[in-house]
Amino acid sequence: MSTIAAFYNEKSILITGATGFMGKVLVEKLLRTSPDLKAIYILVRPKSGQSMQQRVTEMLKCKLFDKVKETCPNIKEKIKPIYADLKQGDLAISKENLQELLGCINIIFHCAATVRFDDPLRHALQLNVLATQQLLLIASQMSKLEAFIHFSTAFSNCNLKHIDEIIYPAPVEPKKLIDSVEWLDDTIVEEITPKLIGDRPNTYTFTKALGETVVEQEKGNLNIAIIRPSIVGASWKEPFPGWIDSLNGPSGLMVAAGKGILRVIKATPDAVADVVPVDIVINLTLAVGWYTAVHRPKSTLIYHCTTGNLNPFPWGMLGYHVLKTFQESPLEKAFRRPCTDFISSSITAHYWNAVSHVGPAVLYDFYLRITGRKPRMTKLVNRLLKSLSLMEYFINRSWEWSTYNTEMLMGQLTPEDQKLFNFDVRKLDWFEYVENYCIGTKKYLLKEDMSRLPAARQHLKRLRNIHYLFNTVVFLIVWRVFIARSQMARNVWYFVVNLCYKFLNYFRASSTLGH
Secondary structure (H helix, E strand, O other): OOHHHHHHOOOEEEEEOOOOHHHHHHHHHHHHHOOOOOEEEEEEOOEOOEOHHHHHHHHHOOHHHOOHHHHOOOHHHHEEEEEOOOOOOOOOOOHHHHHHHHHHOOEEEEOOOOOOOOOOHHHHHHHHHHHHHHHHHHHOOOOOOOEEEEEOOOOOOOOOOEEOOOOOOOOOOHHHHHHHHHHOOHHHHHHHHHHHHOOOOOHHHHHHHHHHHHHHHHOOOOOEEEEEEOEEEOOOOOOOOOOOOOOOOHHHHHHHHHOOOOOEEEOOOOOEOOEEEHHHHHHHHHHHHHHHHHHOOOOOEEEEEOOOOOOOOEHHHHHHHHHHHHHHOOOOOOOOOOOOEEEOOHHHHHHHHHHHHHHHHHHHHHHHHHOOOOOOHHHHHHHHHHHHHHHOOOOOOOOEEOOHHHHHHHHHOOHHHHHHOOOOHHHOOHHHHHHHHHHHHHHHHOOOOHHHHHHHHHHHHHHHHHHHHHHHHHHHHHHHHHHHHOHHHHHHHHHHHHHHHHHHHHHHHHHHHHO
16 A cells, blocks of 8 residues: 555645646546545636636546546545635635635645746735735644645746755845835836846746745744745656646647747757656655655755756757657648757847748738738737747756755655655656657647547648748749859859769769669
């Protein structure tokens, strides 16, 4: 029997952010490995005209939960939605629901956060700092709480080259900043944001660093641990390879490259792509929850969930294998052939963005207009370029993360738990993983049927022929104009043709003699 799986049986668990990418994988793994747990309480709010229960029903329809439904048929009864709004000061939880949570919750997994890099500071503070503060206050009143696990990010201290598993001093005092932002006008907050975040690239990394400080300041007597994953990608093995349902992080870039829209990236090919599979993150999370509750460490332990130090893989190699996979298993209705180049120069990148991104988008939208359809490519390309600019900081740098606590925890696991809750990134085969990741974006993210793969390949072949034809026509036009004006160019042309003719005759004669 698995020690960790047995630990979560008969437990009542509270998860924030359960309807998000990592939250769903956490819920699925818990129910699959510990089907006898009492209940999973999830904080949700009605959205897009759907009630809380409808959102849960919609979540459980996801392909991700197909496997767990076999081992835990009463899955819907185990999940209990609680109305909450993390944008509200008190999280907007009703008195009745709050009393229920205070009396039964054993473990809290705080996954909820805004992961948008360009979020206004006020909004990022509310979700990543204030909501954490409020949840800690609620947790301190829970009579049966055994562990509080907080999700941060490995990039919360990305202004440093080497990052240890410690909580670094906050760039500003969180309480003072929160008090100031409450009465400042939005325009003023926007103006002072660059000075506040300093050498961090965005409000996301800045507020996640503040969130860690709040956890340390407000923890009281709670058993708390912090998990810092790097760039979370598709699943490695569980519940099946390549599952992904989010365009965040590298997934959006992969789809754009596979569709032939993304042609140029300003990036350093040798920089480490610190992508970590979502199932590895969740396996570590559940192991941390068990260890924190059972062993009750005296101080707040930080766990880095990264691949760069133990199993590095550069962006250049990642890009190569993405393109290779999408050439063999292309996405449907690709705009152009998958072909993406890495460029380090800003000036060169601006030039190729205009030539390879903006120009073709404008031409295609013009074609859509004259054929009576709604133009869309320019808007899509602009969104892509904005995403690239926001990610530029992370795809041009490498970091060193210490993993002492993560490796210590691995040594605490039984052989059975090491298999069932595997978070050893050294065993990750990158080539196989990237291939499954790309196929996963096709099957689970874009909902493309693999039976239509021959048609997608045929479409890609037509795009290739069009590409060759277009290049040939452009070459002939340019050459014809050039020849008409230059005797030297004509001489070069005749020389090349004559040389080719001689080579053909030579090989033909050699072939005849051989026979």
